Amino acid sequence: MPKTIRFILNDRDMQTSLPPGMVVLDFLRRDQRLTGTKEGCREGDCGACMVLLGELDGDDVRYQALNSCLLPLGDVRAKHLVSIEGLNHPGLNPIQQSIVDEGASQCGFCTPGFVVSLTGFFMDSRDMHIQEAVDEVAGNICRCTGYTSIRRAIASLIEQYAVKLKGFKDRIKSLVDLRFLPSYFLGIAPRLKHLKEMQAEAEAEEKPVLLVAGGTDLFVQKPDVILNEDIKFISSRKELSGINLSHNLCTIGCATPIEDLKNSPLLQKMFPRMSDNIGLIASAPIRRRATVGGNIVNASPIGDMIIFFLALDASLTISNGKNVRRVALKDFYKGYKDLDLHEGEILEYLSFPLPAEASLFNFEKVSRRRHLDIASVNSALYIQKQDGTIDHARLSAGGVAPVPLFLRRTSEYLSGKEITPAIIKEAVRRAGQEISPISDVRGTAAYKRLLLGQLIYAHFMTLFPGIKVEDLI
C-alpha cells in the first residue's frame, strides 16, 4: 500500500499518511478540525456526517453524497472530498437560504448533513423530481422539524431551479453560475487527472492484505480492527462491478453497488418492482457504497439481497487467484455467519438464470420502520407457470433461521400444484415447519412466524390478483 494518500479536500490539495482504514469522519473532525461534519451515530443511520465524493468520469467529475462515518480514507485516493465547509461562499447558497427561509433548521445539528445531501441531489439528478430529492435525504435523520419544513424547502428549491438546471451537461458550471457551488469546483477535473496519474505510479508497489468492499457493515462492526490493517478496496477491481447478460445468465459483479441494481434497466425489465424493492434497503448514500458481494458475505440471516437472489437460484463464482469454483447461493451458508469461503478466496460474481417467459417474482420486506431499517422478516418467491399450474417455485425467507433460508420443502411442495387458496394455506403451514425463528430486537419468534405466513399470502395476492382475500385470511 502506498504510504501517502493524495486527494483534494475542498479546494486544497491534500496528502496524508494516516491509516487508509481511518474513516473520513475522524479525519475531518479530529485531524483537520473541520467540525461542520457532525458525528451522530457512526453507523450510517443518521446522515449528520454526510460528505460529497467526486470522481473523474471521463472529462467530468461525478459527485455523490456519502456517509463519512463509513467511508475509509483510503477510498478517497485521487478523488475530490467535499465537506460542508467546501460548499460555503460569502453569503448563503440557494440550498442554505431555502432552509433558513422555511425554518427547516431548528437545533441545527443535522443541518449540514441535509445541505450536503441536497447539494449531491442537485449535482447528480437528471430529472429533478421532488420524490428523488426526498429519497436523497431519506438517510438524514432530523429529530426537531418533523421534516415538513424540510419538504417545503425542497419543494421551493425545485420550483425555483429545476428548469434552470435542465440537462445534465455542464451541470457543475450551471451550479457555480447559480451560486450553489463555489467557483473552485470548475478547476477540479484537471487537478484530479493529475492526481490519477500520480496514483497509477504508486499503485505498482502495493501489497494488499485485507480486502474491503463498500465497508458499510465492516466499519460499523470492526472499526478498530480495520484502522490498523493494511487494506485494499475491491472497488479498485473495476471488472468486478457491473451487470451483464449472456447465454441466458445474468451476472453481477460482487463489487457492484446496490444502488446500481436499483437503477439497472436490465434488471428492471426482468423485475418491474426491483427499484421499489431495493428502495427499501438502507438509504441512497449507503446503497452507493454497499455492494452485492458485501451483503452476501456479511451473511446476515436477514440480508435483503441474499433473500432476493436465493429465490432466483443464484450461484456464486469464487476465486482464490488461481482456481475458480462455483457454489449455489443456497449452499453457501453452512450455519450462523459460517460460509463456504476459504482463506484467500474472494467472491467475484453472482449469477442467476434469466427468468423464464411465464415466470413471476415477488419480494416482500417488513421492518419496524419502512425505510432504512433492517427487516423483521423478508421473503422472495419465484414461480414458473405452466398453463394455470406452478411448474416450479422457489421460496426464500430471512429472519426465520440462523441463515438466509431457502425453503426447499415448501418450494418442492408448490411445484406442480394448481394455485388455490387451499394450496397456498398448506404452503404457509409447511413453511412454518421449515423455519426456526428466535426472538430478538427485530421481533419475537411468534411474530416472525406469523409474519412469514402473511408475506407468503402477500406474494400470492400480489402475483395473482384474482385470489380472493377472504379465502385466505
Place this chain on the structure above:
Amino acid sequence: MKSRDTRINFSADAALHTRGESHFIDDAPLAEGLLYAAVLTSPEAHGKIKNLGTKEAQKVPGVRGLFTSEDIPGENQIGVIIPDEPLLAEDTVDYVGQPLALVVADSEEAAGKAVRAIQLEIEELPPVFDPRKAFDKGFLIVPPRIFSSGDVDSAWEECDVIVEGRAESGPQEHLYLETQGAHAFPLEDGGVKIISATQSPTGVQRAAARVLGLSLHKVEVEVLRLGGAFGGKEEQAVPWAAMAALGAFMSKKPVKLVLHRHEDMCLTGKRHPYSSDFKIGLKNNGEIIAYEITFFQNAGASADLSPSILGRTLFHTTGSYYIPNVRATGISCRTNLPPNTACRGFGGPQAMFVMEAAIFKAARALDVEPAVIQKKNLLKEGDQFHYGMRAHNCQALRCWEAVEKRYDCEKTRKRVEEFNAANPLIKKGLYFMPVCFGISFTNKTLNQAGALVHIYTDGSVSVSTGAVEMGQGVKVKIIQVASRVFSIPAHRIRIESTNTSKVANTSPTAASTGADLNGKAAELACRAIYMRLKKEAADELGKENPDEIEIRDEAVYYQGERTDITWNKLIQSMYQNRINLSAQAHYATPGLNFDKGREKGEPFAYHVFGTAITEVSLDCLRGTYEIDSVQVVHDGGTVLNELIDRGQAEGGIVQGIGWLTVEELLYSEDGRLLTESLSSYKVPDIYFAPEKIEVYFLPDSVNPMGIFNSKAIGEPPFMYGIGSYYALLSAMGAFRPERDFEISAPLTPEKVLLSLYG
C-alpha cells in the same frame, strides 16, 4: 410577515447551522493540554460492589487520573429533588450503566483502555424492572399522591355505563442528535469553569459545586447551544458535566467528556413508561360522570425529576375534558433501570394517552364514535379542573369546531367509511385529539427569570438571559422582544451564551416556559433602559415630558414627529452624559399558588388548547401502516413568530407519533438495553413522518400572561401525536370489529399483526 421573520432568523443561528459553522459541545476548539475522560459503568442491574481494583488501570500509559467515589472532595450526590443519586456508585449498583469510576488520560484511546483495565467484581442482587412489582415490594420514590374532585365512589351509581381497563405506554429515547457532553477547565483560584450541553446551567453549577465542595461563585457554567434536548438535558446533562469538573479539578487540566451514541443511549434515562388502571363512568348520552385512575410510573433507580413529572401526570389526568368526579393516584416506583427523566410533555402525554384509552373503550361500550364523547365533554369557560383551577380564556371547543370546519371532517369521515367498505385489506382510521396543557413549572419557585441587557456605545445591543437555545427558537424570540421594545433591527441585537456569571440562579429552560419567562425578563430590562433613553432624548430636545418621546426605526420622535436624533446619536449622548446603558431585570410569574396538602390551587399561568385530526392507513395483511395526515387548529395566543411556532408544532407532532408507533426500547431480561443504536431504535424518518401536516393558528386568542400575548409552544403539540395511536386502533377495528384490543404503546407493526391475528 414572513420576510421579517426570515431576517430575524438569519441573525440568529439558522444561517450558521446551514454552513456548519455553529459550534456544538464536541466542536469547541481543543484546549492546550486537554485530557479525555472515559467512564466505567455497571454491567449489572443490581448488585453489591465487591471489588473495584484500579491498580492495573493506573499503569496504562497516558492515564493522568482515576477517580472513584472515594476520591470525591465534596459530597457524592447529584439528586436534585431527593438526595438519592450518587455521582459515582459507592456500595451498590442499581442499574446497568450506572457510573462507577472516571478516568482522565492524554487520549480517548488511553482513557478507554484504562477503563477496560479496571477490575470490577459485583455480587448480583435480584433486580426489579416492572413498576407494579416494585410497588408490591414497597420500592417507592415518594409516597403515593392522590388528586381528587367530587365524589367518585358514589358517582358510579349515576353512570349508565362503566368501563375499566389497563393502558401501557412505553419509554422514549430523546435522541437529541448531539450526545451528552461537557468540557471543564480548572481556574487559578481553585474554581472550575464548565462548558456544558445542558438545559439547566444552574443545575450543573449546583451539582458540580456540591461534588467538588466549592461555593457556587467558584463554579461558572456556560452554554452556547444544544443540538436538541427534549428534556433529556435538564437533569441528565449533570453527571457528565460534574464528572468533567471532577476530572479538571483533581488533575488541574482541562477535561473533555463527550458520550458516544451507544453510551448515551445505554447510560441515560428515558421518558417514563407508565402502567395504568382506569375506570370511567358515563351517561348514555356520552357525558362523563366519573373517572378513577392509578398511574404506576416506572421511575428507574433514582428520583431524578420523577416526582415532579408524576405531578404533571396528575394535573393532566383529564386531558381536555371536564369530569366532575375524579380520583387520580400517582405512584412513582423505584426499579433497576437508568433513572427516567424529563421528556417533552413531562408526564402530560402519559396521562392524556390513558384518558383517550378510557374514551375509546367507552365509545365501544356505548356504540358511538369516540368523537361524540370527546366533543360532549370538552372543557368550557369557567369549568373547574380536578385540581381546583378554572379554565380561563378556554379555547377547547373553538379549536375543535375550527378543525371540523376547516378540514371538512364530515366529508373525510364519509370518505374513510367508503374506503373501508371497498378495501378488504387496507383500512383507514381517523381520530380527533384535543389537547389542553398547563403552562408554568408546577414547582412555583422555578417560575422566575433574569435578564441582563447592555447597549454598547456604537448602538449595538447585547442580551443575556437564563434561556438555553436548543432549536426551539428562544434566541430569535428574545431578539424580537428587544427589537420591538427598542425599535431597532434584529441585526443590532446579539443574544449571548447562557452563563451563570451573567444571569444567576436560573431555572432550567424547560416546561415550554423559556420564551415566556426569559422574554418577559428581557422585556423588563429593555424597558428600564428605554425609559432612560426617552428621558435623555427629552433633555436633548429641551422638552419636559419624556412620555411624548418615542423611538421608532432607530430614530427619535417627539409628539409623533421625527427629530434629527438617531439611535446611534442618542446612545452616544447617554454615554457622554454618563447615563447607565445597562439594565438587569427579574421576572416572576404572578398569581401562582398551589396547596400541596389539599392538592388544589392555581399551578398554571394559563393553558394552551388545540385539536388535531389524524388519518392513517393500515395494511392489515402485513401489519404495516402509514400516518397519512395530521391537521391541527392550535391556540398559540397571538403568535409571536409563526415560522418558529409552526416548526415546533410539526416537530412535536412527529416526535409524539414516534413515541406511540415505531419507537420501541427493548431490554434484555437482566436489564441491558438491546436497542442501543440508531440501527435498532427507529425514530421517524422523512418517509415515516406524515407528508401532510397542517397547522392553523387559532385567530383572536390573546394571552396577557405570555410574552406579547403569545402562548408557549414547545410541548403541547407533542400530544397531538396521541391521535395516531387511536386512529390506528380505529383502523384495526375496521378490520376486526369483534376484537377489543389491548392498549399498549408503542403500536409497532409487530403489535398490530399479533393483535389482528394472534
